[in-house]
Amino acid sequence: MKQKVAVLGTGSWGLALAQTLVENGHEVILWGRDVSQVTELNEYHTNKAYLPEIVFPDTLKATTSMGDAVKDADAVLFVVPTKAIRDVARQFVEVVHTQPVIIHASKGFEQETHLRISEILAEEIPETKRKDIVVLSGPSHAEEVAVHDLTTITAASKNEDYAEYVQELFSNGYFRVYTNDDVIGVETGAALKNIIALGAGAIHGLGLGDNAKAAIMTRGLAEITRLGVAMGADPLTFIGLSGFGDLIVTCTSIHSRNWRTGDMLGKGKSLDEILSSMGMIVEGVSTTKSAYELAQQLEVEMPITEAIYQVLYENKDVNYVIKEMMLRDSKSEKEFDK
Template sequence: MKQKIAVLGPGSWGTALAQVLVENGHEAILWGKNPEQVIEINQQRTNHRYLPDLTLPEGLKATTSLAEAVNDADAILFVIPTKAIREVAHEVATMISNKPYIIHASKGLEQQSHKRISEVLAEEIPVEKRKDIIVLSGPSHAEEVAVHDITTITAASVSLEAAKYVQTLFMNDYFRIYTNDDVIGVELGAALKNIIALGAGAMVGLGFGDNAKAAIMTRGLAEISRLGVALGANPLTFIGLSGVGDLIVTCTSIHSRNWRTGQLLGQGKKLDEILENMGMIVEGVSTTKAALELAQQLGVEMPITEAIYRVLYEGQDIKVAAKEIMLRDGRVENEFS
């Protein structure tokens, strides 16, 4: 059955997901604040800033009117930076009356509150105004989805019926969706892997090879799992698509802006300069702060995250941070410590 989906956020991932929906026979309308970008999408069928080589399908529409986008939508898909989620969700709640599904494909933790995105959405959009909340996450570069590279990701919700709804919306011969009921694990895997990607990129920038890459990814997964389990996640989630899968794709690819940021840090570039030139949000930077504060609150040890925090927020030399991790007291691996 054809569905109307409001896709909030015309960046690379929002655009790629909207394209999938249109190609699957649904009505997708992209909402963004930049009038020039909206005109470009509608008239030229391009989104050069984010996906420069892509020609968008004719059925894909864009608008600067949030009310137009969400009006009578069967589902609303949030693909905007974490820091904007609460404000936009609050606005959305004033405009909807038909109880749409709420989906998000953003990856981060809210600053100060340390809340997951689904928690923020649940607070701002009352249950009487919506159906279930579903998280869409996993190993996926928008650039590759846009050209129909084979991709598998996860739809997670406390309601299996809602997760299956999203599975049905998006699944086709190049884009496969699995369902999961571990919302905590899927969201934390999505958010925290960006921190480890910063570290993985930094190892490359410092000139280290595959051994270092394997080390930081493996021990990074241990940190992600420790914090996730402390918050109630299923540990098996972290060996799935939104755990190790997302970690692999984000820690090994130039498509990852978190990896690229880490690489430039390793090469000696200044963080402010990197972020200014990146042109897109690097979620791992703010997530590092939120995750470390949350870990300290819960008494969870996250040495890689702590080292990256010192580099990002305290100006520690990245070579010194790497050496300090290596000189930590010896541990037993299977204690996840």
């Protein structure tokens, strides 16, 4: 069934998801603040800033008017950086006059409040202006989705009907969507894997080998799971697409901004220098701070996250914090809470 979908955000992931929806036969309008990008998409069907090799369908339209984008929309997809979610949600509430399904495909925690993105959306969007909030997450690089590489992700909601609605909305021959009812686990895995990707990139930048890469990914998954469970997640979620799957793709690919940031840190570049050259948000940097604070609050041990926090926020040397981690007290691998 053809649906009208508003996609809020004209970054690479918003563009790739909008393209998928258009190819599935839906009516899609992209909203963005950048007039030049909106104009380029409407006139030339390209976005050279984010996906320079892609020519988008001419049926994909863009606008700088939030009201025009969400008018009569059956679903509204939020694909903006975590720090912009609350502001964009407030703008949405001011102009929406229907009750669409809210979907988000962003990954992170809000600074200071440590709220997950669905919690922010639930705070800002009254129930009278939404049917449900569904999380869309998993191992997926926009660059690969845009060229139809095979991709599998998860739609998570406590309401199975709306998770299945989003599943049907996006699924096709190259983009397969599974459903999940563990919203906390899906959002937590999506956010925390970016921290571990920073560490995996740093290991590569330092010239360390595959043993070290395997170590940080497996022990990283252990501490992601510890914090997620402390927040109320199902531990099995973390061996699924939005957990281990997303961890693999983010820790091993040059498409990952978090991996690239870590790689440059390992090669001795300063964080300020890296972020100024990146041109896009590196969610793992702010998520590290939130996760570090959450771990202290919930009394969860997260040595890799703590080490990355020390590098990012206390200017400690990468080699020094790695040595400190390796010389920690010996433990059993089965000590789940350690």
